[in-house]
Amino acid sequence: MLDELEKGRWPSFVSDMKQEAAAREKTKVDLQAPRESIDDLLGLLELTYQDKVVHWKHGGIVGVFGYGGGVIGRYCDQPDQFPGVRDFHTLRVNQPGNKFYSTEYLRQLCDLWERRGSGITNMHGSTGDIILLGTTTPQLEEIFYELTHNLHQDLGGSGSNLRTPSDCLGMARCEYACYDTTALCYNLTMEYQDELHRPAFPYKFKFKFDGCPNGCVASIARADMSIIGTWRDDIRIDQAAVKAYVGGEFKPNGGAHSGRDWGTFDIQKEVIDLCPTHCMSWNGKKLVIDNKECNRCMHCINVMPRALRIGLDRGASILFGAKAPILEGAQMSTLTIPFVKVEEPYDEIKAIIEKVWDYWAEEGRNRERLGELMQRQGFQKFLEVLGLKPDPRMIREPRSNPYVFWKEEDVPGGWERDIQEFRKKHKK
Amino acid sequence: MPTINLAGKTYEVDEDGFLQELDKWSEDFASAYAKEEGIDGALTDEHWKVINYLRDYYAKFGIAPMIRKLCKETGFDLKKIYELFPSGPAKGACKLAGLAKPTGCV
Ligand code: HEM
Ligand code: HEM
Numbered sequence: 001m002l003d004e005l006e007k008g009r010w011p012s013f014v015s016d017m018k019q020e021a022a023a024r025e026k027t028k029v030d031l032q033a034p035r036e037s038i039d040d041l042l043g044l045l046e047l048t049y050q051d052k053v054v055h056w057k058h059g060g061i062v063g064v065f066g067y068g069g070g071v072i073g074r075y076c077d078q079p080d081q082f083p084g085v086r087d088f089h090t091l092r093v094n095q096p097g098n099k100f101y102s103t104e105y106l107r108q109l110c111d112l113w114e115r116r117g118s119g120i121t122n123m124h125g126s127t128g129d130i131i132l133l134g135t136t137t138p139q140l141e142e143i144f145y146e147l148t149h150n151l152h153q154d155l156g157g158s159g160s161n162l163r164t165p166s167d168c169l170g171m172a173r174c175e176y177a178c179y180d181t182t183a184l185c186y187n188l189t190m191e192y193q194d195e196l197h198r199p200a201f202p203y204k205f206k207f208k209f210d211g212c213p214n215g216c217v218a219s220i221a222r223a224d225m226s227i228i229g230t231w232r233d234d235i236r237i238d239q240a241a242v243k244a245y246v247g248g249e250f251k252p253n254g255g256a257h258s259g260r261d262w263g264t265f266d267i268q269k270e271v272i273d274l275c276p277t278h279c280m281s282w283n284g285k286k287l288v289i290d291n292k293e294c295n296r297c298m299h300c301i302n303v304m305p306r307a308l309r310i311g312l313d314r315g316a317s318i319l320f321g322a323k324a325p326i327l328e329g330a331q332m333s334t335l336t337i338p339f340v341k342v343e344e345p346y347d348e349i350k351a352i353i354e355k356v357w358d359y360w361a362e363e364g365r366n367r368e369r370l371g372e373l374m375q376r377q378g379f380q381k382f383l384e385v386l387g388l389k390p391d392p393r394m395i396r397e398p399r400s401n402p403y404v405f406w407k408e409e410d411v412p413g414g415w416e417r418d419i420q421e422f423r424k425k426h427k428k
Numbered sequence: 429m430p431t432i433n434l435a436g437k438t439y440e441v442d443e444d445g446f447l448q449e450l451d452k453w454s455e456d457f458a459s460a461y462a463k464e465e466g467i468d469g470a471l472t473d474e475h476w477k478v479i480n481y482l483r484d485y486y487a488k489f490g491i492a493p494m495i496r497k498l499c500k501e502t503g504f505d506l507k508k509i510y511e512l513f514p515s516g517p518a519k520g521a522c523k524l525a526g527l528a529k530p531t532g533c534v
């Protein structure tokens with residue numbers, strides 16, 4: 001069945017794995033993990049395709065001394081038939097900011113992994129880590145030693161801890177970046193190494209850093225704490241460049257829609273009428289933006305990147321609570337801090353993080369994500385913990401039900417009432 | 429099912445070395461097993477404080493305590509726990525204490 005997946009134009013993982021299996025057969029490298037591990041992996045997968053169930057046993061607790069996470073243990077449930085994948089553990093290796101590599105580094109990593117692992121990888125895991133896919137228990141400490149001593153490279157996170165943070169490529173190659181995502185990602189990764197390597201939380205916790213609301217690392221959906229770049233002054237307009245778009249000299253959206261004939265660029269139809277807050281106008285000569293009504297959705301900038309640029313007073317919004325469905329339903333992060341300056345050494349952001357962790361570590365139930373704790377105890381409680389005042393920007397709409405809790409101190413007379421006093425005026 | 433030999437006795441364990449028949453646990457089991465989890469020399473009173481706490485909690489509630497609870501009740505911070513059990517509270521301490529293997533999204 002797997003052979004079928006070598007057909008077609010999309011790069012075939014089956015062909016790649018067969019290539020690696022063939023290379024392992026021939027290589028003169030002194031392999032430390034089973035030579036036939038990829039053959040057996042293909043065999044096990046073929047079996048899985050046939051009977052449509054996984055053939056890995058439940059769970060697996062392995063690791064390296066000093067750390068409580070970073071390695072995901074895995075054992076095959078057909079070890080006699082497929083001894084090459086009897087134990088087939090995954091190492092998470094903390095990727096560099098925005099995943100820029102030198103070939104020298106990748107070669108070193110490949111040499112190490114060819115010798116001590118299966119030779120196959122996942123570039124990259126969804127959280128961001130380099131995934132080294134499949135090795136045996138005795139190799140774990142060996143790999144860790146070489147990673148740290150020769151490659152100056154640490155493991156990533158797993159378990160009830162801070163997972164490996166990741167970022168969009170930000171200022172390295174994007175003119176929309178409102179802060180240096182890579183610098184902040186790196187700084188916080190280093191600051192919280194302990195929280196990353198030694199699980200101490202009720203459950204997992206993820207940071208992600210998007211340089212602007214386009215969300216190229218999807219922080220709003222995939223991080224308990226989403227840091228999304230924004231600005232609070234005016235969009236910068238180059239009127240001559242706007243005219244060049246209108247005149248057809250510049251292609252809209254950087255030419256992203258060139259694959260189909262969408263007609264000539266119509267600024268009214270494609271920008272002005274699509275602005276979600278209707279705060280733009282175009283009179284044939286001049287583009288005007290009523291910036292106090294702009295919600296910085298990025299649309300106009302995305303369509304005319306050579307004419308419109310992000311403002312100069314930049315920072316980020318911080319949102320909390322995104323998670324997948326289990327247990328209480330999927331959530332995206334909720335806007336909690338509308339604007340914060342992002343400046344080294346990031347003390348303000350660190351203070352926020354530590355308040356959130358103190359609260360969640362104290363109040364969170366076993367395996368309760370932050371987003372669920374926010375639901376259980378209420379957003380108001382969360383704001384109190386952070387020392388923030390409620391702000392209309394934190395809600396999409398006010399509540400519709402009237403089940404409003406009041407604090408006793410806010411109600412004249414408090415809660416202590418005497419029924420006799422009431423009865424003096426109201427007969428039974 | 430793999431087995432492990434400790435101080436002359438044989439125990440059934442899973443691939444990760446977690447004890448399978450929890451009623452077979454004894455102090456000798458923990459003492460003899462300690463070296464495998466990177467503990468040099470005999471288990472100290474501090475080790476036993478953690479192990480006994482884990483066993484009591486497990487007996488009462490049927491699960492391992494949350495890390496924060498473990499730290500609070502024993503008075504050891506996480507750094508101290510890793511000094512005592514280099515492979516950490518789950519892989520190290522729970523294993524020696526003879527608790528069922530921690531599960532979930534590790
Ligand atoms: C002067 C007499 C009464 C007044 C002024 C009064 C007033 C009210 C008010 C303001 C509500 C809330 C309506 C809402 O949901 O917004 C309510 C609900 C209710 N009252 Fe009365 N009530 C009176 C007598 C009674 C009596 C005698 C009964 C039953 C024997 C009764 C049964 C209920 C019930 C069952 C509801 C809940 C209805 C629901 O929302 O499902 N009430 N009443
Ligand atoms: C052990 C006895 C009872 C139990 C456990 C009970 C339980 C409940 C519960 C859980 C609700 C729903 C509350 C909500 O959704 O917020 C409710 C609503 C209600 N019950 Fe009962 N109930 C009991 C006895 C009674 C009796 C004896 C009456 C009337 C004589 C009554 C009348 C009502 C009414 C009218 C409502 C609707 C109130 C509203 O939603 O505004 N219940 N009850």
Ligand code: SF4
Pocket residue numbers: 168169170171174175176177178210211212213214215216217
């Ligand atoms: S999120 Fe924004 S800043 Fe980051 S790469 Fe995407 S468009 Fe650029």
Ligand code: SF4
Pocket residue numbers: 274275276277278279280289293294295296297298299300301
């Ligand atoms: S960024 Fe969005 S809301 Fe702001 S002016 Fe452009 S299209 Fe309108």
